[in-house]
Amino acid sequence: MINGSVSTGTPSEVLSRRLSRRWDLPPSALSLLRDIDFDVQTLPSRTSIIEEGQRATACCLILDGVTSRFQLTQGGERQIHEVHVAGDMPDLLSLHLRKMDHSLRTLSECRVAFVTHEQIWGLCRQSEEINAALWRETLIDAAIFRTSIIRVGRLPAVSRVAHLFVELTLRLQLIGRAEDNHFNIELSQQEMGDVLALSFVSVNRALKELRSYSIVRLINRYLTILDWDKLVSIAQFEDTYLHLKE
Amino acid sequence: MINGSVSTGTPSEVLSRRLSRRWDLPPSALSLLRDIDFDVQTLPSRTSIIEEGQRATACCLILDGVTSRFQLTQGGERQIHEVHVAGDMPDLLSLHLRKMDHSLRTLSECRVAFVTHEQIWGLCRQSEEINAALWRETLIDAAIFRTSIIRVGRLPAVSRVAHLFVELTLRLQLIGRAEDNHFNIELSQQEMGDVLALSFVSVNRALKELRSYSIVRLINRYLTILDWDKLVSIAQFEDTYLHLKE
DNA sequence: CGACCCTTTGAAAGGAATCAACTTATGTGG
DNA sequence: CCACATAAGTTGATTCCTTTCAAAGGGTCG
Numbered sequence: 261m262i263n264g265s266v267s268t269g270t271p272s273e274v275l276s277r278r279l280s281r282r283w284d285l286p287p288s289a290l291s292l293l294r295d296i297d298f299d300v301q302t303l304p305s306r307t308s309i310i311e312e313g314q315r316a317t318a319c320c321l322i323l324d325g326v327t328s329r330f331q332l333t334q335g336g337e338r339q340i341h342e343v344h345v346a347g348d349m350p351d352l353l354s355l356h357l358r359k360m361d362h363s364l365r366t367l368s369e370c371r372v373a374f375v376t377h378e379q380i381w382g383l384c385r386q387s388e389e390i391n392a393a394l395w396r397e398t399l400i401d402a403a404i405f406r407t408s409i410i411r412v413g414r415l416p417a418v419s420r421v422a423h424l425f426v427e428l429t430l431r432l433q434l435i436g437r438a439e440d441n442h443f444n445i446e447l448s449q450q451e452m453g454d455v456l457a458l459s460f461v462s463v464n465r466a467l468k469e470l471r472s473y474s475i476v477r478l479i480n481r482y483l484t485i486l487d488w489d490k491l492v493s494i495a496q497f498e499d500t501y502l503h504l505k506e
Numbered sequence: 507m508i509n510g511s512v513s514t515g516t517p518s519e520v521l522s523r524r525l526s527r528r529w530d531l532p533p534s535a536l537s538l539l540r541d542i543d544f545d546v547q548t549l550p551s552r553t554s555i556i557e558e559g560q561r562a563t564a565c566c567l568i569l570d571g572v573t574s575r576f577q578l579t580q581g582g583e584r585q586i587h588e589v590h591v592a593g594d595m596p597d598l599l600s601l602h603l604r605k606m607d608h609s610l611r612t613l614s615e616c617r618v619a620f621v622t623h624e625q626i627w628g629l630c631r632q633s634e635e636i637n638a639a640l641w642r643e644t645l646i647d648a649a650i651f652r653t654s655i656i657r658v659g660r661l662p663a664v665s666r667v668a669h670l671f672v673e674l675t676l677r678l679q680l681i682g683r684a685e686d687n688h689f690n691i692e693l694s695q696q697e698m699g700d701v702l703a704l705s706f707v708s709v710n711r712a713l714k715e716l717r718s719y720s721i722v723r724l725i726n727r728y729l730t731i732l733d734w735d736k737l738v739s740i741a742q743f744e745d746t747y748l749h750l751k752e
Numbered sequence: 753c754g755a756c757c758c759t760t761t762g763a764a765a766g767g768a769a770t771c772a773a774c775t776t777a778t779g780t781g782g
Numbered sequence: 783c784c785a786c787a788t789a790a791g792t793t794g795a796t797t798c799c800t801t802t803c804a805a806a807g808g809g810t811c812g
Contacts, residue, residue: 313746331652333660334742341652353649356642361649361747385634395641396602398648403599403607405651406577406587413658413703414579417800448758457659459801464760480809496580500558500607663768694790705769710792726777758809765802776791782784 271298271373275321278347279393281434282505289387296383298373309351309364309372316354318374322346325370326446330454331362340455342404343367343428343447347435352398355380368446403501412457415496420456421466422495425476429485430502442484470494517544517567517619524593525639527680528751535633542629544619555597555610555618562600564620568592571616572692576700577608586701588650589613589674589693593681598644601626614692649747658703661742666702667712668741671722675731676748688730716740 269277276293279285285293300323303309309327310316322344329350330340341362344350350364355377366372384391404427411423428445432438449467450460458466470476475491477484485491515523522539525531531539546569549555555573556562568590575596576586587608590596596610601623612618630637650673657669674691678684695713696706704712716722721737723730731737 329652331656333656335660337660339656339660341655353645356638357645357649357749359746359749361749362652384637388631391630391637392602395644398641398645399599399603402644402648402651403603405648405655406575406608409587409651409654409658409703410577410579410585412655414581414583414585450758457655460759461761461802462800465800468760500605503603503605503607696790706791707770707793708768711768714792753812755812756810758807760805760807762804762806763802764804765800767800768798770797771795773794774792776789778787778789780785780787782786 271300271321271323271375272296274323274347274373278349278397279390282396282503283389283393285387285389285393289389292383292387292390296375296379298375300371300373303366303370303372305366305368305370307366307370309366310354310360312360312363314360315358316351316360316377318376319349319351319354319380320364321373321375322348322350323371323373325366325368325372327364327366327370327372328451328454329362329364338454339457340451341408342401343455345428345431345435346437349394349397352394353401355394367451368444400503403503407501417456417458417462418466418469419495420458421452421463422470422475422491423497424452424455425483425485426492426495426497427502430499430504434504441488442482445478445481445483447481517546517569517621518542520569520593520619521567524595524643525636528642528749529635529639531633531635531639535635538629538633538636542621542625544621546617546619549612549616549618551612551614551616553612553616555612556600556606558606558609560606561604562597562606562623564622565595565597565600565626566610567619567621568594568596569617569619571618572613573610573616573618574613574697574700575608575610584700585703586697587654588647589701591674591677591681592683595640595643598640599647601640613697614690646749649749653747663702663704663708664712664715665741666704667698667709668716668721668737669743670698670701671729671731672738672741672743673748676745676750680750687734688728691724691727691729693727 272293276290309320312331324346327344327350328340329342329344330338332338354360384394411420415423429438429441432443437443449463453460453463467478473490475487477486518539522536555566558577570592573590573596574586575588575590576584578584600606630640657666661669675684675687678689683689695709699706699709713724721733723732
């Protein structure tokens with residue numbers, strides 16, 4: 261299940277790589293990162309990381325696997341705001357918002373490293389660069405939410421599914437886990453529906469369509485993208501919001 | 507048009523009040539805020555503040571009026587991610603994201619105060635509290651986006667309109683501009699549709715329904731909420747995401 | 753082997769979009 | 783001051799897409 265092939269390393273290394281993605285961190289910042297204490301845990305699929313209403317005292321860094329950020333509607337539907345992969349810190353926001361307004365849980369088996377808020381606050385105090393880099397990560401999350409508003413509000417079902425596939429592929433490529441445009445997407449069709457605000461029936465029909473044009477293959481949650489350009493075009497995808505390069 | 511009744515004052519005062527909304531800032535931080543140079547401008551309705559693709563060198567603080575954060579889809583539809591009111595700083599994110607992935611423009615005549623990035627970076631360096639408060643503001647924006655995903659993805663038309671009304675009322679009450687549950691909403695029905703991912707026809711029909719039950723009155727963009735509890739209930743509104751109190 | 757979860761497909765129902773026409777304000781210039 | 787133009791609001795009829803309901807098929811694991 262856990263695929264440690266590429267973006268492996270100690271939690272500090274994973275975090276350093278992530279934060280120096282756009283600009284190199286100064287050596288002083290890197291050495292600060294090396295001194296952090298991480299509490300690494302392996303969590304089974306569908307384990308809660310933090311629940312709506314709770315107050316966090318630590319943040320987590322995903323080392324392996326996929327997690328979901330979600331909220332339940334009054335009607336009992338689950339809206340997944342965002343899916344997180346290795347290298348992401350899904351609850352960074354808890355640093356400055358006391359009460360969680362949504363929940364986090366694993367979608368697959370995950371390896372996760374916890375860091376206390378105290379330590380992160382210390383890092384931010386000691387390094388302007390780390391402060392900026394972490395803030396920036398939360399801003400990119402916000403950009404992903406904005407794009408999700410459009411995905412869910414404006415795109416037809418097939419485009420929504422295509423858009424999710426493109427986004428996940430790009431984010432996984434960034435950590436070297438989808439080089440050849442194929443990877444384990446970990447999501448059931450119901451869960452894709454939870455992300456895209458679609459019923460699982462509609463997701464299924466969208467997949468059928470994408471398959472019928474030989475654009476993707478999806479077998480046992482293993483996704484292969486056969487025609488990238490067509491997929492991007494159907495998704496009406498524009499990658500600015502991911503802020504991949506500066 | 508410009509209603510300077512309550513949250514008036516110099517830009518520094520408006521900003522101080524905003525940032526000490528949840529926790530008092532220490533005197534040292536307050537004095538830093540007093541020393542900022544603001545460039546105050548009055549912008550006509552529908553004026554661009556910053557465009558997608560551009561790089562900002564300053565942030566703005568809204569003193570009066572309403573602005574929109576939006577993006578155009580490939581189909582030419584306008585999705586308004588968020589509406590901003592007095593006290594908001596809609597482009598704080600430009601501090602750490604080079605290229606804007608969306609645009610900002612006024613929806614009504616606005617009074618806006620610009621501050622250079624240089625000055626804000628300076629503030630964040632000099633005051634941990636200001637750094638945290640500004641970061642926090644961007645995190646609340648993100649929470650608003652998350653809620654918008656659910657609003658647009660899961661709620662029927664009437665609930666969406668109701669939800670927008672409740673959100674705007676609460677945010678305006680926070681700055682003392684909707685005390686008696688009535689205020690100028692500044693949005694046309696088309697613009698409400700742009701926020702809610704609805705056609706203006708559907709917005710119109712939703713309004714008709716809300717009016718028919720005497721829940722709201724809306725005349726010349728002036729909104730009066732007649733039955734708050736019913737509106738909240740129809741909206742399926744839960745205010746945690748606004749992080750009003752800690 | 754059977755229970756369970758996920759996927760697949762068909763048929764019917766429902767909600768919003770679209771198309772279209774008409775009304776109501778607002779504003780401008782003759 | 784009114785004629786006309788323009789933007790915004792209202793309403794009905796139809797179409798389209800997605801949901802819901804229903805049932806069958808496939809895979810996995812105790």
